[in-house]
Amino acid sequence: MNIITPEKTDKQFLEKIEKESGQNLTACNQCGKCTAGCPIAGFFDIMPHEVMRSLQWGLKDDLLNSHFIWLCVNCMACRERCPREISVSEVADALRREAVKEGVKPAEPDVATFHKNFMGVITMNGRLHEVMLTALQNVFTFKPFKDAMLGVGLFLKGRLKLLPGRIKDAGFLKLISGRLKKN
């Protein structure tokens, strides 16, 4: 039988994520309720309760390189049910933002690309444009024909708007694109 002890704990990282997520990370007592109710735990490499322990131990590299941070869809089941009132969902957001800031190569490149494209489109126009987002996603993930048949079907039903909508408030567009560049 093995007892795992962390080699060194990174307290600074714990404090940083605590501040960014607004969650009391030391409150977790490993009951596992978050993992039990997580609808996509089956696709994770690190389970939600393990994420919490990894944070307490400051295992920064494991966390920032994980699939978990990109696959959590923030359904908030964990936040709803945690007896210690911690939201792993907010923690996932904070870790994801930290990975981007630190320039860590994302374990789920297609998901990271999606977020990048989404923000690119909305800071340009103020609104999302489904055709543009899908086209960018296919180009940047090198899957040019993904969902092409779905697109044809949508087009035939008149559900695709070919031209993007754009807001009039140019000042706000400048404000949000400026904020995005700061990242």
Add this chain to the structure above:
Amino acid sequence: MKKIAYFPGCSLAGMDAEYDEASRLAARELGIELVEVEDWNCCGATSGHSTDKELSVMLPGRTLGTVEKMGLDTVTAACAACFSRLVTAQEILKEDKEMASRLMPELGISSPDAVKVLSLLRVIADIPKDEIAGKIKVRLEGLKPACYYGCLIARPSGLVGEEHPENPMAMDNLMSLTGAEPVRWYHKTECCGAALSLSRTDIVLAMNAKLIKMARDAGANCIVTTCPLCFTNLDLRQPQARKVVNETAPPMPAFYFSEILALALGIPRKKLGFDKHTIDVGPLLDHVLGASAGKGGE
């Protein structure tokens, strides 16, 4: 007529125009005028909060400011994700005083909760039962919906004002008023995979195949939702999801809750975008409306 600010959001202004149309029509029949938020912008879901906390507040925050400027005290979003981002922005502004002091003047927000944010389902569910029942013109007997709430109108319960986050009933009760018989099932608030739809489609297909199977096993003949992302995953991607699990049972029609409501309130079937659905809803509607017409309901 009661006026409420209405935030359509990008999906309802794009692919999910039929949800927008049905929602406006149903609300009007129920005495609510949805006044579109002027020059509204994207709420940022879900990439906004994945990218930058401050941006995730600025995007929905501008809408909160605009609604104040319009002189309205309540804003509603039909889309669950838009609704979630609006209430979350309010929560962050309440908690993070430093960010609030910088952003609120710029966005025209006087106080974080100056404007009340409600999901469209909540707005309609708050109308007295008798009042809605009195306006039902077509009884939808034979419709057996699995009411699918998804994540973001049910959770976090404190923030969204849901008394029963594990077993919400607002949509079930509403459907019952139309004569439909909502089924008991256990995946009302189980996630559909949401925005992974474009990036990790495999995960989304697996999740939706399960949802559809559970709805069918519960005796449902359709799934009813309030969220455009759920609808896209359940309807548009259903043919792909069926292939993944080699499904042989007939496809499961999906609806927006306001489409069903609009139909029951007497809006003609042709005025609603049922032909835009990927899964053919024609035979089910023929069956339900035919039965209703036979009993003098139409």
